[in-house]
Amino acid sequence: xxxxxxxxxxxxxxxxxxxxxxxxxxxxxxxxxxxxxxxxxxxxxxxxxxxxxxxxxxxxxxxxxxxxxxxxxxxxxxxxxxxxxxxxxxxxxxxxxxxxxxxxxxxxxxxxxxxxxxxxxxxxxxxxxxxxxxxxxxxxxxxxxxxxxxxxxxxxxxxxxxxxxxxxxxxxxxxxxxxxxxxxxxxxxxxxxxxxxxxxxxxxxxxxxxxxxxxxxxxxxxxxxxxxxxxxxxxxxxxxxxxxxxxxxxxxxxxxxxxxxxxxxxxxxxxxxxxxxxxxxxxxxxxxxxxxxxxxxxxxxxxxxxxxxxxxxxxxx
Amino acid sequence: xxxxxxxxxxxxxxxxxxxxxxxxxxxxxxxxxxxxxxxxxxxxxxxxxxxxxxxxxxxxxxxxxxxxxxxxxxxxxxxxxxxxxxxxxxxxxxxxxxxxxxxxxxxxxxxxxxxxxxxxxxxxxxxxxxxxxxxxxxxxxxxxxxxxxxxxxxxxxxxxxxxxxxxxxxxxxxxxxxxxxxxxxxxxxxxxxxxxxxxxxxxxxxxxxxxxxxxxxxxxxxxxxxxxxxxxxxxxxxxxxxxxxxxxxxxxxxxxxxxxxxxxxxxxxxxxxxxxxxxxxxxxxxxxxxxxxxxxxxxxxxxxxxxxxxxxxxxxxxxxxxxxxxxxxxxxxxxxxxxxxxxxxxxxxxxxxxxxxxxxxxxxxxxxxxxxxxxxxxxxxxxxxxxxxxxxxxxxxxxxxxxxxxxxxxxxxxxxxxxxxxxxxxxxxxxxxxxxxxxxxxxxxxxxxxxxxxxxxxxxxxxxxxxxxxxxxxxxxxxxxxxxxxxxxxxxxxxxxxxxxxxxxxxxxxxxxxxxxxxxxxxxxxxxxxxxxxx
Numbered sequence: 001x002x003x004x005x006x007x008x009x010x011x012x013x014x015x016x017x018x019x020x021x022x023x024x025x026x027x028x029x030x031x032x033x034x035x036x037x038x039x040x041x042x043x044x045x046x047x048x049x050x051x052x053x054x055x056x057x058x059x060x061x062x063x064x065x066x067x068x069x070x071x072x073x074x075x076x077x078x079x080x081x082x083x084x085x086x087x088x089x090x091x092x093x094x095x096x097x098x099x100x101x102x103x104x105x106x107x108x109x110x111x112x113x114x115x116x117x118x119x120x121x122x123x124x125x126x127x128x129x130x131x132x133x134x135x136x137x138x139x140x141x142x143x144x145x146x147x148x149x150x151x152x153x154x155x156x157x158x159x160x161x162x163x164x165x166x167x168x169x170x171x172x173x174x175x176x177x178x179x180x181x182x183x184x185x186x187x188x189x190x191x192x193x194x195x196x197x198x199x200x201x202x203x204x205x206x207x208x209x210x211x212x213x214x215x216x217x218x219x220x221x222x223x224x225x226x227x228x229x230x231x232x233x234x235x236x237x238x239x240x241x242x243x244x245x246x247x248x249x250x251x252x253x254x255x256x257x258x259x260x261x262x263x264x265x266x267x268x269x270x271x272x273x274x275x276x277x278x279x280x281x282x283x284x285x286x287x288x289x290x291x292x293x294x295x296x297x298x299x300x301x302x303x304x305x306x307x308x309x310x311x312x313x314x315x316x317x
Numbered sequence: 318x319x320x321x322x323x324x325x326x327x328x329x330x331x332x333x334x335x336x337x338x339x340x341x342x343x344x345x346x347x348x349x350x351x352x353x354x355x356x357x358x359x360x361x362x363x364x365x366x367x368x369x370x371x372x373x374x375x376x377x378x379x380x381x382x383x384x385x386x387x388x389x390x391x392x393x394x395x396x397x398x399x400x401x402x403x404x405x406x407x408x409x410x411x412x413x414x415x416x417x418x419x420x421x422x423x424x425x426x427x428x429x430x431x432x433x434x435x436x437x438x439x440x441x442x443x444x445x446x447x448x449x450x451x452x453x454x455x456x457x458x459x460x461x462x463x464x465x466x467x468x469x470x471x472x473x474x475x476x477x478x479x480x481x482x483x484x485x486x487x488x489x490x491x492x493x494x495x496x497x498x499x500x501x502x503x504x505x506x507x508x509x510x511x512x513x514x515x516x517x518x519x520x521x522x523x524x525x526x527x528x529x530x531x532x533x534x535x536x537x538x539x540x541x542x543x544x545x546x547x548x549x550x551x552x553x554x555x556x557x558x559x560x561x562x563x564x565x566x567x568x569x570x571x572x573x574x575x576x577x578x579x580x581x582x583x584x585x586x587x588x589x590x591x592x593x594x595x596x597x598x599x600x601x602x603x604x605x606x607x608x609x610x611x612x613x614x615x616x617x618x619x620x621x622x623x624x625x626x627x628x629x630x631x632x633x634x635x636x637x638x639x640x641x642x643x644x645x646x647x648x649x650x651x652x653x654x655x656x657x658x659x660x661x662x663x664x665x666x667x668x669x670x671x672x673x674x675x676x677x678x679x680x681x682x683x684x685x686x687x688x689x690x691x692x693x694x695x696x697x698x699x700x701x702x703x704x705x706x707x708x709x710x711x712x713x714x715x716x717x718x719x720x721x722x723x724x725x726x727x728x729x730x731x732x733x734x735x736x737x738x739x740x741x742x743x744x745x746x747x748x749x750x751x752x753x754x755x756x757x758x759x760x761x762x763x764x765x766x767x768x769x770x771x772x773x774x775x776x777x778x779x780x781x782x783x784x785x786x787x788x789x790x791x792x793x794x795x796x797x798x799x800x801x802x803x804x805x806x807x808x809x810x811x812x813x814x815x816x817x818x819x820x821x822x823x824x825x826x827x828x829x830x831x832x833x834x835x836x837x838x839x840x841x842x843x844x845x846x847x848x849x850x851x852x
Contacts, residue, residue, distance in 0.1 A: 003852070004708040009770055057682065102377075102672040106526065113519070124683035126518070128676040133375060137809075144807035151799045159792060193742055196804055196812045200749065200819070203800035207753075207793040211760070214789040242763040245709060246756040249702045253752030256698035257745055262690030264367075264683075265745055272749070 006248065007241040015236045015284055016229045016292065022285035026174055033181025040184050045191035046127060048141070050134035052094040052108055055125035056116065061087035063119075070115055076108055085263030089124070102130040141195040145176070148199050152206050156213075161297065164213050167290035168206060171282040175205045178278045179271055186270075193268040201275030204250070208243060208283035215239050216291065220298055228295065232288045240284075247280045319780055319839040329836055332828070333723050339730035362732045364513075365740035367811050368688050370681035371513035372521055376486070376671040378479050378506045380471075383669040384414060387466060387474060391416050391453065394436040395464065402432045416464040423460055430457055433464060440469045475506050478668040483508055486671075488664035489524045508671070518678040520657070528626050528670050529661040531578030534570045535612070536620040536632050542567030561628040562649050568629045570622045575612045580605025584662035586655040589647060595655035596647040599662060606642025614638035623648075625658075677810070691744035698748045699725075706755055710762050713852055716837050717758035720829040724754050727825040728818065737821075740814030750822030756793065757830035760786040766852050775850045776842060783835055790831060798823050 097104035405421035437453035452470035499511040707714040765782035804816035
């Protein structure tokens with residue numbers, strides 16, 4: 001039985017040659033994401049906007065028209081009603097009352113419950129986030145993402161050279177922007193889980209970038225005279241099979257989660273699937289070219305002699 | 318690299334065995350673990366509220382009402398102090414969180430200042446300050462005297478109010494008969510409440526939403542509530558309150574509290590012996606009983622209002638003196654309402670209202686559905702990854718799958734032993750780990766392939782593969798671990814559960830995919846001594 005090989009053992013794809021196109025494309029994506037963020041905005045969930053979310057199970061397929069009429073009559077502002085996964089499962093979103101603070105939100109929940117009691121079989125979920133807490137959640141979410149990126153950079157800086165650190169941050173920022181862009185386009189609800197998704201994407205993309213950088217560093221020590229562009233290409237090709245297989249298994253697991261993991265997790269898994277794809281792309285087409293652009297010092301102190309001969313035996317270039 | 322000392326082998330095998338043993342309880346029904354002796358693994362993973370159903374609430378003690386209450390009593394104290402010194406004053410009241418008063422005679426100002434100063438006390442419990450701190454600060458401006466609450470006084474008052482609230486919230490929740498509620502302080506004035514597995518979360522909210530300040534006061538006989546409402550003037554020392562049952566029926570009650578709710582020692586739901594309606598029977602302590610006896614003796618024939626949180630529950634007419642210290646409240650209750658009122662009265666009043674800042678309630682149905690969906694996704698994800706790994710690496714893929722299985726067992730074992738909480742995003746974290754955990758194996762195997770392609774013989778190729786891949790594996794996993802650590806620090810609730818499983822998964826996966834895998838391979842090589850390997 002022959003083993004499955006998605007990538008043949010000896011590839012020589014000139015990734016570096018595509019870097020101008022890739023960088024132009026990525027700049028376009030980032031610009032579009034920024035524009036979308038301001039023009040269309042993220043669909044913030046109640047975690048960050050405050051408000052009330054009620055998921056109800058109805059007896060048989062829900063009559064959304066009737067529900068809208070009932071809810072509309074309560075005068076609660078812009079109420080959103082949508083089917084959630086199944087026909088007898090409905091998600092209702094109600095904005096925070098403009099006045100009266102936290103106590104007013106509880107009043108709204110009571111009003112809604114009184115109005116819906118006839119059609120509801122089960123209150124599957126009731127979430128109320130007051131304005132005070134939602135503000136704090138926004139703050140801690142932003143801090144978490146920024147802090148995670150900063151710490152990883154410090155780690156990379158510590159383990160590699162500053163040029164690598166720069167390459168890593170550029171590709172991470174790229175991934176985060178692209179993910180936010182797609183969330184803006186599809187208007188997928190941006191909730192607390194999305195912060196977790198973004199941090200996972202950041203972690204995964206960093207992981208991918210580090211693997212390529214590790215090989216670049218190793219090759220820098222091995223081939224002291226090789227042209228940097230050639231060396232980066234070699235490193236990407238050497239790690240390509242691993243990159244594709246690991247992305248493959250991770251995507252398989254995430255796809256299972258996306259299809260079978262239930263409605264609550266769907267947005268979260270979608271963001272991660274997208275992020276893994278973008279992260280894989282960016283570690284090949286963005287992170288590596290950045291090192292090319294800024295150049296690296298090839299004088300690795302403490303590792304000067306004795307490696308070249310051993311290195312040559314493993315070389316395929 | 319492929320040589321293991323025997324103590325290392327023993328340690329690795331023991332760790333794997335422990336992983337299997339401690340994860341085992343999760344695969345049998347919970348009630349079958351009852352008979353398992355304590356020295357055997359018998360703990361199951363703690364499911365989060367989003368999986369088992371329940372209520373999460375973040376409450377905040379309303380400090381402004383706390384301060385307002387304190388200022389009100391300060392006004393009373395100042396009034397009493399000035400009266401006992403026979404100082405004339407005007408305009409005593411609360412303005413912008415200050416108590417202000419104007420002393421009529423300029424000569425009296427100094428005396429008044431001293432008298433008012435005497436009203437204050439020292440703030441208890443501050444061990445760090447050498448000089449005991451006063452709870453009020455008095456300042457004089459001409460004939461005007463201003464009293465403010467000092468910062469330490471507010472802090473101390475908030476702190477004790479939060480402590481007291483936690484105790485009362487606990488008593489109220491305990492009455493619901495739920496298991497393992499979590500009630501803890503967060504920050505300076507917040508209380509976190511987590512109650513798993515409630516059938517009726519709404520009831521919990523109703524119980525926590527009431528301050529339950531109760532008192533007994535006489536209904537004024539100067540005029541009726543309707544008259545007072547119509548004339549818009551109330552006689553001194555009285556106020557208009559409304560009936561709890563019918564909010565548009567006014568009752569004119571005296572401000573003076575005859576018996577306070579803090580005198581209650583017991584309250585029980587019962588049924589009225591004549592009408593059969595649900596009622597609440599209560600009993601006072603000895604002081605309360607004496608006060609109650611005194612009022613009922615002197616005011617026979619007058620209606621007596623039972624006031625709860627500013628609303629009149631009922632105002633029965635006193636027919637005869639009640640000397641025994643116990644009585645009955647009837648107020649058109651349902652059985653549940655009578656039950657809840659009894660709970661509230663027994664648990665005592667909150668020092669200040671609690672605001673619900675955040676509430677997340679998950680019904681048991683959604684929780685069960687989420688678990689089922691998570692399980693299906695995990696099984697299908699695993700099958701896909703297993704098939705992919707075996708197709709890609711053959712026998713070596715099988716080794717990776719064994720490592721993956723051990724990894725899953727260890728994640729469950731660590732979650733069980735630490736009693737960490739598994740949430741729905743936590744399940745997502747596990748499924749994600751299934752996909753990412755094989756990365757270490759992929760890195761190693763790809764490296765071995767390269768070395769073989771470069772002409773190395775199997776054993777050196779494998780050794781180099783493990784050696785070279787290690788730094789990549791560590792770098793890659795440490796970066797993801799940083800993400801998980803920060804999520805754990807900053808995240809709340811379910812998201813934190815994701816960070817927990819992701820973090821545990823990273824650590825166990827390095828152990829299983831690198832160390833355990835290497836051990837298995839070294840055993841295989843020693844037995845087979847392969848001349849070539851097919852990878």
